[in-house]
Amino acid sequence: MTSIVTLNSINKGFRDGESFHSVLSNVSLTLTQGQTIALTGPSGSGKSTLLNIIGGFETIDSGEMRIRQGDALHSVSQWQDHQWSQYRRKNLGVIFQQFNLLTPLNVRDNIQFSLALNQLNWSPWCDQLCQQLGLTPLLNRSVENLSGGQQQRVAIARALAHKPQLILADEPTGNLDQQAGMQVMQLLTDLAKQANCCILMVTHSEECAQFMQHRWHVENQQIIVNPSSTQLQG
Numbered sequence: 001m002t003s004i005v006t007l008n009s010i011n012k013g014f015r016d017g018e019s020f021h022s023v024l025s026n027v028s029l030t031l032t033q034g035q036t037i038a039l040t041g042p043s044g045s046g047k048s049t050l051l052n053i054i055g056g057f058e059t060i061d062s063g064e065m066r067i068r069q070g071d072a073l074h075s076v077s078q079w080q081d082h083q084w085s086q087y088r089r090k091n092l093g094v095i096f097q098q099f100n101l102l103t104p105l106n107v108r109d110n111i112q113f114s115l116a117l118n119q120l121n122w123s124p125w126c127d128q129l130c131q132q133l134g135l136t137p138l139l140n141r142s143v144e145n146l147s148g149g150q151q152q153r154v155a156i157a158r159a160l161a162h163k164p165q166l167i168l169a170d171e172p173t174g175n176l177d178q179q180a181g182m183q184v185m186q187l188l189t190d191l192a193k194q195a196n197c198c199i200l201m202v203t204h205s206e207e208c209a210q211f212m213q214h215r216w217h218v219e220n221q222q223i224i225v226n227p228s229s230t231q232l233q234g
């Protein structure tokens, strides 16, 4: 199994006035190529914080994070902004609950925009993505006029268009009804498998978690890998 991100004994907390609030304590984990993980845990336990650390949107207080670029894992401790930007553009796809599409643009331009950031052109893979996501007839439609399920399918196409090694998803079906949510989960997992992408997905939904191969549960500043049902209930 090829490791793409490793965290080694990392700590993260936030300062609140005079006090310090520890969120993740001495956490070690490895994300590997093609692995899919549901990240669950109580509200405020640190799920989004973990996603933000792995995406380079939050720094760690101590410990070591390493990220694969090419043939090797590199420590990010000395990375400058431009190295984080390059990592995010090339290696990362992000899917949010609120879709975060460029609303004045049509479907094709939303996907093309993300490719252009990597100096990539529209490829047969993009045609395949659109086909499987049911977006081909919608390519010239403005995204603001699409339904929630359609918009989330555009967000998935955009996140996967450059075949990133890692997809970070934060409640990707949180704004969708049950049926659209399950359809989006099926498409996301099928397409990520075709592209050999790892998915780390925050979810509060048991149905969504079932689509992932693994479950990581955040509680008491720790991550429990593949928890028992007793641990999930607390």
Ligand SMILES: Nc1ncnc2c1ncn2[C@@H]1O[C@H](COP(=O)(O)OP(=O)(O)OP(=O)(O)O)[C@@H](O)[C@H]1O
Pocket (backbone or CB within 6 Å): 014, 015, 023, 041, 042, 043, 044, 045, 046, 047, 048, 049, 050
């Ligand atoms: N930028 C910040 N400044 C201060 N505190 C923060 C910041 N970001 C997160 N926190 C705190 O860290 C803790 C973990 O927050 P986080 O958003 O990671 O939780 P979560 O598990 O994703 O919660 P939810 O399921 O409610 O979205 C919370 O107590 C939150 O208030």
